[in-house]
Amino acid sequence: MIKNKLTYYVMLALLFAYGCSNTKYLPEGDMLYVGGEVEVKDSVMPRKERKAMEKVMKGLLRPKPNSGFLGLRPKLYIYNLAGEPKKDSGFRHWLRTKVGEPPVLFSQVDLDYNADILQNYAENKGYFKVRTAADSTSRHKRAKAIYTVTPKQRYTIREVKFPGDSAATEIDSTVASIRRRSRLKKGQPYDLDVIKEERERIDQRLKNRGYFYFSPDYILVQVDSTVGNHQVDLIVKVKDETPERAKRVYKIGDIFIYPNYSIANAKDTLLTATDSIEKYKDFTIIDPQHTFRPIIYDRTMFFRKGDIYSRRDHNLSLNRLVNLGTFKFVKNEFRPSDSIDGVLDTYYYLTPLPRKSIRFEVLGKTNSANYNGTEASVNWSNRNAFRAAELLSLSVFGGAEIQASGQNKGYNVYRVGGEASIVWPRFITPIKIQDSSAFVPRTRALVSYEYQNRARLYSLNSFRAQFGYLWKDNIRTEHNLNPFDVNYVSPATVTQEYRDQITAADSLNDGTGEALRKVIDKQLIFGPTYSYTYTNTAQKRKKHTFYYKGSLDVAGTIAGLGTGADAKTKEPEQILGVAFSQFVKTEQDFRYYLKLGDNSQLANRIIIGVGVPYGNSTELPFIRQFFIGGTNSLRAFRARSIGPGTYRPETNPNGFLPDQSGDLKLEMNTEYRAKLFSVVHGALFVDAGNIWLWNKNDDKQGSQFTSKFYEQLAVGTGAGLRFDLSFLILRLDLAFPLRKPWLPEGQRWVIDDIDFGSKYWRRENLVFNLAIGYPF
Structure with a gap:
């Protein structure tokens, strides 16, 4: 008890000394301004409206007091601690001017001016007979302004x-x-x-x-x-x-387009271009280099000669030109016609981006499965491949992920591959589709190859080809439809060690052998895919913002109907010697963000995924199954280590630990985020979820989805720091489990076992996550 009291008094003394240090450097006769308070006196106005009005009015007061944290003013303390620098450079100057903050003095506060501001605000809101008064209080060289507003009845x-x-x-x-x-x-x-x-x-x-x-x-x-x-x-x-x-109403006259306009040499560009004029429909195109085919203007311009001017069409045309991704600058000008009254001649000045570019990237990564690694890629692109703003991209990459310690130590992952894609800024379809949004629709074709080698175990070849469409109705919604989507995975090599592990796992009859075998199975997946995304999270001032992404994947339907595939009664049907997959899979990702204050937020996410295998498949193919756990999922558990259901394989300390996968997924996350100071933000979070199989698997007891799924949820919690460096957000999370679904019923909640002082508990339960960006 004496020790606790002593600590209490020491803390009080430190806080008092800290406070005094912020006032002893003030000019003689002046005081530190600690802020203003506004009281709205009105017996008729509802309390909620009165408090809201007080909050808005408080934000109008000037000057703002020194920024604080938990009642303290660390920036002012640093300013005073640094002292007066002797020169305009060096550490002390940086500490005082960049990190520190000079004191806001009460002599800088104009009470009458602020009172007038509050009165004007109230009158603008309909309180025409408002009265305002200003006063102040002071104590220990600190002063506070007090404003009283009596609004009367609103008009x-x-x-x-x-x-x-x-x-x-x-x-x-x-x-x-x-x-x-x-x-x-x-x-x-x-x-x-x-x-x-x-x-x-x-x-x-x-x-x-x-x-x-x-x-x-x-x-x-x-x-x-x-x-x-x-x-x-x-x-x-x-x-x-x-x-x-x-x-008066104006109409559109002649439309002039300069596709190679140079801002630096604007006058020379216009003079030299007059010798090369091309007429295309209603457009007069001045393009001596013939950089672009005129068809791109027909798809992006909403104006035609003789149209009545419309600001909507004006903005849509500019937005679509920018959205092409080909032009660095887009400038538009309207001039009254010299020959016809009430007519505007239209001029578009377009500055292209460099046609070809190459980009080299190197990144480092880590995950909660204790893998660390790096990846390098080279990307080459041509923004005008066929002179109609087509984007041709070629990329190659290579990377490695290494586990320095843990059960999978030595089973490193190496990846190399490449991708080629072309994007046309239009719909390529048998029928013509009209689009009137501000965003240019796109058609994309893609082929990719990846070679993945897991040291000492196996290597895989993965091929993918896609053809589809991307379009946006507005800034908040986006669609991605791939009528053609083919994915083929085939093992290149399988080591004897991996085969021995499968044989050993089969003898346990716990499903581990099947999980290991699924990874190296040949997989052929083809069928249409579609996704829809909605978000308004860019509206920072809104209190309630949302993000939603829904996807649908339908594989092997027509092929299954044509072959009569039914894996439950006979061997799976094959195409080119490979059994094709049949399934319907959907995933719904919904996020809700509640703004609690200027620097705090409550972020929530729920993911529901359902994959139904049928016909030629009894389970989803491994690469399309759901996984859970890791840095962006259940952070208290290692990546891909949870489930399915209550299933927990026997672990061989000398063997490779396979990823756990399922046909259904439920994940829920809640995270409180708040700014602590400067670029440092803090977070408290709770994650819950699991995965399950659609069909019963006798080798994986407890893995099938049932009506008691809620009793099989894994739950974890933790805290973290986020360093917002503007160009990236570095995230550090430390988490631990609250509920382990693989334990016997009645023992799954492990809150009573929490013991931060135990080295064994920390080793078995604490999970550190290092990542870039927010988890959701």
Whole structure:
């Protein structure tokens, strides 16, 4: 007890000394500004709205106090600790100016200015009779500002008046016709920000109807607050002083395209290009080098000569030109025609990226199965292979993964391979498909080969060929359809040691021999695949964001129907001497992110995977089965070491430990993320899940999926650090299991066994994960 009290007093003394060190360097007569508080006094306003208003108003106060962490101000402490540097370079100067932070003094705070800011904000939100007051408190050379806001009753909108449909001018009639989706609603609170949004909306609609020179500033919203009972009338109109050219509709005239425009030599580019003019449909193309075939403009441009100008088509054309991936810069200009009134000539200035490029990459990697390694790759690409913005890519790679310690020590993995692909910026189909999104649809053909050698065991050849389509409806959704997808895996060599391990494992009758044999089986998989992705996680200001990816893989259906394949009653049917796989597989990955504050978030993920083998297959082929565990999965368990179900193979300390796989998968993850300081972020997480087999396997007891699947979940927890270095995120996680599904019923929860002080427990349970990026 005495020791605990002593520790308590020592901590108090250290905190007091730390606080004093941040104030003793202040200028004489000044105080450290520790922030401002806003109190909204209103007995009618709901508490939730009042607190929300206080939070927003607090964010408007200036200046901001020194950044803090758990009530401390480490950056200010470092600033004071570094002292005044004697020169403008060196460690002390770096520590004080880059890491440290100078004190924010109370003399820098203008109470009246902040009070005016709060009053303006409240009035803009419809509290026209608001009162604000400012005061301050101080203690131990620290000062805090206190602001009191008394808003009174908020004004609401009684009526919104637009120009009549029979207005005197054409533009007034147009404004009247687009009132249907107005942001201004009867009965809603008055809000200046909503009025600004309405002006922007009207401007956008008018620009889509040909009013090229219009601006939101030409819209006037008059406010009449004399109608009584805390209500206002809003009158929407076009300003009388609006220029005449802003009131007229413009059409598209001649369209000029400069595909080899140089920003550095813009004038010379335009002068030398006039000798080489090509007419293609409505386009005038100035391309002396004939770099591109004109067909690419027909697929990307939404303007045609004689069309009414539309800002939507304007932006779609620019977006699609950028989305081609061929141009470094895309510039667009509209000029009034010299010969025809009310017509805009259109100019596109396109600066190409280098046509060919080569990239060399080297990366290091590690996983929770204790494998460490590296991989090197060389990628060559041609962004305009056939002069229509086709992307031709060739790559070769080689890598190694080595386990320095652990049961699989010496069974290193070596990989070499290559890939060739070509991407056309259009749909290649027997029928013509119209696409009107901002993103260029793509057709991709791909062939790849990989040779994998697991030292002392076996080597595999893997071939793959794909032909498919990629397209996006908008920035949030993406589709990938491969009508043709073939994957063939064949063993190149199998060592006697591996065969001996299979024989030894067969004698145990625990399914390990089957798992080892499946790895070296020939596998032929063909059939269509499809995936759909939706995400709005790029919207950083949203409180709730989502990510969803669903995939479908259908293999061997037509071949199975044609051959009458049924592995349950006869030997599997073969194509070219290889049994082909038949299955339907789907995987659903759903993620939900809840923003808790400016620097904290709750991230959640659930993955449901189901693979149903049928006809020619009793299980999914090994390369298409589900795995669980590892740095991006259940982090408290080694990679691919869990399941299926409660199955746990007998381990031979002198043998190779095979990966565990299944036909079904359930995984759930929850992670709390918060910024600690600077680039360092922390996380607390819980992971749960398992895999199962679809059909019963007598050699793998407990592996089949049943209605009691929830009793077979593995659960783990842990904590981690993330170093956000802007160009990458380095992740360190330390995790340990809470529930082990392979233990007997009633003994699977192992929370009572946790003993961080035990060397044996740490060796058997603590799992360290080093990775790049977030797990989800």
